[in-house]
Amino acid sequence: MNAIACLTQQHRDCDAILAQAEQAVRNGDWTSAGRTCLRLGTDLEQHFQLEEQQLFPAFEAATGMYSGPTAVMRNEHQEIRLLLQDMDDALLATDANAWLGHAETLLILIQQHNMKEENILYPMCSQHIAGFEQMVMAGASA
Amino acid sequence: MSQAWLSYDAAPPLRLPASFFAAGLLWLLALGCLLLPADMPTANRYHPQLVALTHALALGVLGNIMSGALLQMLAVASAVPASRAATLLLGIFLPWQAGTALLVGGFWFGFAPLALQAAAVLLCAAILRLAWHGLSGLAGSPARDASSRGMALALLALLITALLGLGLVLTLSGLLPLPLMPLLHSHVLWAAMGWLFLLLLAVSQTVIPMFLITPPYPAWMLSTGRAVLLLLLACSLALFFWPDQLWLTAGLLLIPVVLYAVQSWRLLRQSRRPADPLWWQWQGVMAWLLLGGVTAWLCSRWTEWPNLPLLAGLWWLGGVGLGATLAMLGKILPFLAWLHLKRLNPPRGLLPSTHGFLPESAQRRVRLLHQLWLLAGTLWCWQPGRFHGLFALSTLALAAYALWQGGKIARRYRAVQDAVSTAATH
Numbered sequence: 001m002n003a004i005a006c007l008t009q010q011h012r013d014c015d016a017i018l019a020q021a022e023q024a025v026r027n028g029d030w031t032s033a034g035r036t037c038l039r040l041g042t043d044l045e046q047h048f049q050l051e052e053q054q055l056f057p058a059f060e061a062a063t064g065m066y067s068g069p070t071a072v073m074r075n076e077h078q079e080i081r082l083l084l085q086d087m088d089d090a091l092l093a094t095d096a097n098a099w100l101g102h103a104e105t106l107l108i109l110i111q112q113h114n115m116k117e118e119n120i121l122y123p124m125c126s127q128h129i130a131g132f133e134q135m136v137m138a139g140a141s142a
Numbered sequence: 143m144s145q146a147w148l149s150y151d152a153a154p155p156l157r158l159p160a161s162f163f164a165a166g167l168l169w170l171l172a173l174g175c176l177l178l179p180a181d182m183p184t185a186n187r188y189h190p191q192l193v194a195l196t197h198a199l200a201l202g203v204l205g206n207i208m209s210g211a212l213l214q215m216l217a218v219a220s221a222v223p224a225s226r227a228a229t230l231l232l233g234i235f236l237p238w239q240a241g242t243a244l245l246v247g248g249f250w251f252g253f254a255p256l257a258l259q260a261a262a263v264l265l266c267a268a269i270l271r272l273a274w275h276g277l278s279g280l281a282g283s284p285a286r287d288a289s290s291r292g293m294a295l296a297l298l299a300l301l302i303t304a305l306l307g308l309g310l311v312l313t314l315s316g317l318l319p320l321p322l323m324p325l326l327h328s329h330v331l332w333a334a335m336g337w338l339f340l341l342l343l344a345v346s347q348t349v350i351p352m353f354l355i356t357p358p359y360p361a362w363m364l365s366t367g368r369a370v371l372l373l374l375l376a377c378s379l380a381l382f383f384w385p386d387q388l389w390l391t392a393g394l395l396l397i398p399v400v401l402y403a404v405q406s407w408r409l410l411r412q413s414r415r416p417a418d419p420l421w422w423q424w425q426g427v428m429a430w431l432l433l434g435g436v437t438a439w440l441c442s443r444w445t446e447w448p449n450l451p452l453l454a455g456l457w458w459l460g461g462v463g464l465g466a467t468l469a470m471l472g473k474i475l476p477f478l479a480w481l482h483l484k485r486l487n488p489p490r491g492l493l494p495s496t497h498g499f500l501p502e503s504a505q506r507r508v509r510l511l512h513q514l515w516l517l518a519g520t521l522w523c524w525q526p527g528r529f530h531g532l533f534a535l536s537t538l539a540l541a542a543y544a545l546w547q548g549g550k551i552a553r554r555y556r557a558v559q560d561a562v563s564t565a566a567t568h
Contacts, residue, residue, distance in 0.1 A: 019355045019414035026417050079484060086495070100502075101495030104418075108477045108496065111352040115219045119285040 003136035004122045010047045010140070011114045017043060018107060025099050033099075034091055041084050048077045050139040055125060058135065062128040069121055076113045080106065153217045154224035156482045161235055162210025163471060167545050169202025169242070174537035176250070183527040185449040192452070194249035199459050200333065201242040201265070207467040208341055209234065209272060211474060212293060219348060220290040222279030233271035241265035255315040262311040269304040273297045288364050292344020295367045299336025299374070306332060324381035327388070331377050334438070335395055338463050340367050342431075343402060345470070346424070350406065353473065354421055355414040359405065366398045373398075389442045399435040403428045419505040423469035426513070430461025452523035461516055468508055468544070475548070476500040479555045488562045499551045508547070511540045 001009070017040045024033035056070040083106040090099035126132050176198060182189045213230065216222035224230060241264030248257030276297045280290055306329040312318040313325060343366060347359045377391040406428050413421055434457035441451050476499035483493050515536045522533035 015352075015355050016414060022415065023417070082490070097497070098495070101497030104497060105477070105480055105495045107353070108473065109481075112218050114352070115348065116221075119219055119287045119290065120221050120283075123284055123286070 003133045004118070004126060006136055006140050007047075007050075007122055008114075008118050010043070011110075011118070014040060014043050014047065014110070015107075018103065018110075022100065022103050025096050025103070028096070030091070030094050037084075037087060037091055041088075044080065044084070048080075050136070052077065054135055054139050055129070058129045058132075059121075059125050062130070063124075069116075069124075073113070073117065073121065076109065080109060080113070083109065154213055154230075155227045156478055158224060158227040158230060159210040159214045159474070159478065161231060162206045162213070163475060164548060165235070165239055166203050166206035166210070166467070167541060167548055169198060169206060170537065170541035171545060172246075173198045173203065174534050174541050176246070177530060177534035177537055180526075180530050180534070182530070185452050185523060185526055187448065187451040187455075190249050190252050193253075194246045196455060196459070197242065197249060198246045199464070201238070201245065204338070204459065204463045204467060205238065205242070207471060208338075208463075209238070211345070211467070211470060212272075212276065212297075212341070214474065214478070215289070215345065215348075216276055216279060216293065219287070220280055220285040220293065221283045222276065224275070230271075230275065234268045234275075237264040237268040237271075241268060253314060258311045259315055262308045266304050266308050269300055273301045287348070288359065289344045289348040291364065292340060292347065292367050295371055296337055296341035296344055299332055299340055299371065303329060303332040303337055321382065324378075324385065327381050328378040331381075331392075331395075332374055334458055335370060335399075336374055338458070339399065340370060342427075342462065342466055343367055343370075346406065346466075349470065350409055350424060353415075354410065354418060354424070356409040356412050359409065363402070363405065366402060370395070370398050389439070392439050392442045396435050396439050399431060403431045403435075419502055419509060420469055420473060423465060423472075423505075423509055426509070427462055427465045427469065430457050430465055430516070434458035434462055449523050452526075453520065456516070456519045456523055460519055465512060468512055471544075472500060472505040472508060475551055479551055483555065483558050483562070486559065486562045488558065489565050492561055492565065493558060494554065499554055500547060504547050508540075508544060511536075511543055515540045 017036055021033050021036035021040060024030075024036055052074060056073065060066045060070055083102055086102040087099055087106065090096075090102055129135065173195060176191075176195060180191050180195070182191050186192065213224050217224045241261045244257045244261035245265065248254045248261055251257070277294060280294045283290065306325060309318060309320055310322070310325050310329055313320045313322050343363070347363060350356055351358045373391065373395050377388065377395065380387050380391045406424070410421060410425055410428070415421065434454055437450060437457060438454040441454055444450065473496075476496040479499050480493065480496050515533075518529065518533045518536035521529040
């Protein structure tokens with residue numbers, strides 16, 4: 001598996017966990033939903049850390065673009081974190097309608113965010129960052 | 143480094159896609175209003191009223207929603223910026239509405255040549271501008287995914303459809319001595335299989351796996367779009383030079399349709415989000431795709447039953463086209479409203495989720511009304527004289543409900559916008 005495939009797989013894994021949490025909420029299984037949401041938050045944060053701490057700085061250094069696409073991606077990461085908080089609040093209140101609404105918003109936000117990364121940013125990172133493959137593989141296995 | 147990449151975050155302002163979406167729903171209402179006084183006694187695909195109604199649906203309803211969604215998707219998925227919204231509205235939206243209105247009116251009033259010629263010029267200008275925006279942007283974009291490549295093919299097919307339409311209008315007006323029927327059938331094939339099917343193929347390869355969490359489409363699906371374009375060329379040649387062999391090339395065109403529908407069904411069965419209303423809507427789209435495709439192919443062999451082309455058109459445009467566009471509108475519009483309000487940095491708790499703009503129950507009702515509309519339409523294709531009132535009323539009901547929901551989204555949007563402004567001043 002190359003670096004882009006590895007990063008893309010991390011996206012897909014998080015999608016699958018979100019879907020699992022959604023199913024649990026729809027079934028009224030709040031215990032399972034809580035566990036799955038915790039896993040989702042951890043996995044997403046791990047992925048964001050790899051991007052924000054390693055990938056984006058390397059891209060910015062290689063291209064000189066500090067306020068371009070990486071700034072947009074960081075901003076969207078922040079929005080995703082806020083939505084995760086909203087979902088946590090709904091989870092604590094066992095409010096299924098609120099949770100499902102925030103989860104759908106998160107899903108669409110994540111999907112359009114992933115599209116930008118997978119279609120545009122990752123190929124550009126692969127093109128401009130020396131040692132891109134090693135950086136991602138080391139970060140993913142950390 | 144391309145300009146598209148530098149303008150990475152240049153997503154269109156909300157008014158650009160929203161104008162197209164609103165116009166699409168208003169055209170659906172206009173379709174219902176046109177159906178009310180329609181007096182076509184028996185099925186006849188060449189009846190002026192039917193040609194007018196078909197173009198109101200294809201260009202007014204579907205063309206608007208597809209163009210708005212395409213501009214949005216080009217910006218988000220393919221880094222083709224649409225920052226100059228006013229220019230695009232002026233160059234695409236306005237001539238599209240004026241051209242469609244003139245075309246529908248021209249057909250309705252017995253193929254009025256001046257109206258048709260003006261319509262053809264306006265629509266060709268709008269389509270040229272859209273195709274230039276998309277194709278030149280895609281050429282400079284670093285995106286090479288299935289959807290980006292598919293959208294380029296669909297735009298190319300749209301351009302050919304428009305040129306064939308222009309040829310038809312000039313032939314009908316006596317300004318060009320081209321063979322009318324091969325031109326007409328080619329126009330229909332490029333519109334239905336080129337523009338509509340290729341765009342569906344392109345968009346669904348991103349939308350189905352991402353929104354419904356399914357495995358990705360297999361790699362061979364990438365080449366399906368190119369194969370469809372080649373088959374369309376073969377069909378057009380057959381129509382002009384070997385019209386008796388059309389059933390064979392049209393039959394070959396059925397192969398990608400069936401392969402795509404079966405593959406999509408297989409993926410939908412593996413979806414991890416089957417409770418989402420979108421799942422049922424895409425299931426329906428695939429069913430109508432097969433029904434419409436087979437019926438259209440039968441039209442090339444079986445000419446005894448004049449209702450068949452009407453059914454093929456209804457199931458393809460109304461079942462597949464309207465089904466898919468309504469399904470996607472239900473996801474795109476609430477999210478765009480949320481996204482644009484989010485950029486105003488609202489205080490925590492003020493911004494509703496996408497369900498706060500459009501609940502799942504409303505999406506299910508749209509689906510139900512759409513199915514009832516198709517049932518009424520099927521009856522109308524069978525006996526137009528008897529069921530036109532029912533079809534008109536079901537069209538008006540579907541349009542009114544969709545517009546009401548659209549209005550609710552707009553009101554909620556403005557209310558949150560005002561609340562954010564008030565919060566910012568205190």
